[in-house]
Amino acid sequence: MSKEQVRPVRLHVAMEEKNPLRRAIERVFGVIGDEKSHCFVQKISEADLVVFSEMQAIEAGFSTSRTYAFIGGMTDKKPNLPSNVTTLPVLSLVADLAKLISEVSLKLEPLVEEKVPTQEKIGLRPDALRVLVIDDTAEHLASAKSGLAGYCLTTTDGYETAMDILGNEKFDVVLTDLHLPMSSKTLGSQAFKLGELVPYGILLMVEAARRGAKFVAVVTDLNHHADPFSAAFDHFSHFSVKIENAKVLMMHAPMKGSAKDWASALDQLLKE
Numbered sequence: 088m089s090k091e092q093v094r095p096v097r098l099h100v101a102m103e104e105k106n107p108l109r110r111a112i113e114r115v116f117g118v119i120g121d122e123k124s125h126c127f128v129q130k131i132s133e134a135d136l137v138v139f140s141e142m143q144a145i146e147a148g149f150s151t152s153r154t155y156a157f158i159g160g161m162t163d164k165k166p167n168l169p170s171n172v173t174t175l176p177v178l179s180l181v182a183d184l185a186k187l188i189s190e191v192s193l194k195l196e197p198l199v200e201e202k203v204p205t206q207e208k209i210g211l212r213p214d215a216l217r218v219l220v221i222d223d224t225a226e227h228l229a230s231a232k233s234g235l236a237g238y239c240l241t242t243t244d245g246y247e248t249a250m251d252i253l254g255n256e257k258f259d260v261v262l263t264d265l266h267l268p269m270s271s272k273t274l275g276s277q278a279f280k281l282g283e284l285v286p287y288g289i290l291l292m293v294e295a296a297r298r299g300a301k302f303v304a305v306v307t308d309l310n311h312h313a314d315p316f317s318a319a320f321d322h323f324s325h326f327s328v329k330i331e332n333a334k335v336l337m338m339h340a341p342m343k344g345s346a347k348d349w350a351s352a353l354d355q356l357l358k359e
Contacts, residue, residue, distance in 0.1 A: 096125040096191050099134035101144040108158070112138060115181055116188075125188050132225075136191050138175075138184065142166050142271060142281055147245055149268055149282045150225075154191050156184060167280045212237040219256075219300075220349060221249045221263040221291060227308075230346035231262075235353065246270050246287040253291070253298045261295035262352060263288045265307035265320070286316055296333035303333050304356045308340040308347055 098116065102109035113127060128134050131148055139145045140158045155172040158180065168174065175183045217239045220231040228242050241256070243249050246267045253261070266284035288305040295303045309317035323337045334356070341351035 093123075093192060093195055095123055096188050096195065097128045097133055097135045098125050098188065099128050099131050099137045101131060101137050101139040102141075108140065112180075112184070116184070119181075119185060120188070124192065135195065136188065142276070142279060146268070146271055146281065147248070148223075151282060154187070156187055166276050169280075169282045172281070211239065215239050216259040217241075217257065218260045218262065218353070219243070219249070219252060219258045219295070221245075221261070221267070221288075222347070223264060223267050226345060227264070227347045227349075230343065231349045234343075234348060234350040246285070246291065247272055249287075249291055250294065253294050257298070258295070258300050260302045260304075260353065260356070261291070261300045262304050262306055262349060262356075263291045263295070265289070265305050265309065265316070292335055292337075293330060296330035296335060299331075300333050302353075302356050303330070304336045304338055304352060306338055306340045306347060306349070306352050308342065311339070 100109045100112050116125065117127075125136075131137055131145060131153075134153065136154045136156060137145055138156045138158065145155060151169065151171055153171065157166070157168060157172050157174050158177060159174040160177040173187055175187070215238050218235055218241070220228065220235070220240065220242045221244070222228055222231070222242075223244045225244075228244065231242055232240065238260075241252065241258070243252055244267075247270050249263070249267075265286055265288040267287040269280055269283045269285050270287075271279040271281075288307070292303050292305050307317060307320065309320075311317040311321050317339075320337060320339075324339055327334050327336045329335070336356050338352060338355065341348040341355070
């Protein structure tokens with residue numbers, strides 16, 4: 088594969104715009120290389136490689152499929168870092184970041200022009216329910232947006248954002264994943280583990296019912312042969328329970344390929 092066939096590494100610097108280190112990185116790497124080696128993007132969700140100096144800057148939407156570069160030596164605190172995070176010392180930042188960009192480039196798929204099929208806009212159903220879907224996997228959220236297109240749909244990918252939404256908006260239905268990434272909001276830096284999954288879905292299930300949702304489901308795609316919590320979850324998937332005035336169901340997700348079939352999950356929840 089020739090170099091010209093590989094798309095540039097999409098680089099995002101997750102720091103405040105006024106941060107002098109961010110300005111230095113953008114200035115230096117705006118000169119080093121060319122548009123074929125790397126380019127800057129505004130959103131973490133668009134990036135192949137994310138540079139950061141504070142854990143909170145990348146907590147929302149953290150993905151194990153993306154490469155991260157933590158600039159070490161900025162503070163005395165040493166955070167717990169997952170395997171897809173590389174620590175770059177400040178003193179050799181330019182050389183080490185340039186090397187990391189090259190390594191990430193080798194892993195990229197070639198740039199292929201995708202043909203996007205024309206889709207007709209789907210209007211809301213006459214009886215459209217207000218639905219909140221909470222899941223940290225992009226593929227599952229995309230499936231929710233297509234499968235539940237006829238409903239008044241809101242989606243989010245984290246525990247803290249879900250709690251904020253539930254505190255400010257009313258929903259008829261709340262569908263949540265079981266495991267969501269750990270939140271750093273009330274944790275010290277040594278206790279927080281970026282990307283580690285926590286069964287927040289059980290807490291969100293209770294909060295959704297408490298906030299007035301009429302139908303609530305925890306929808307997990309975990310393999311019950313590989314995960315102890317999912318194995319224990321089996322017992323509770325055979326019946327619904329009442330919390331406040333809500334019908335609550337814990338279920339193993341119906342699937343369409345590798346994505347959750349949220350429409351089928353909702354149908355199952357709404358059944359008498």
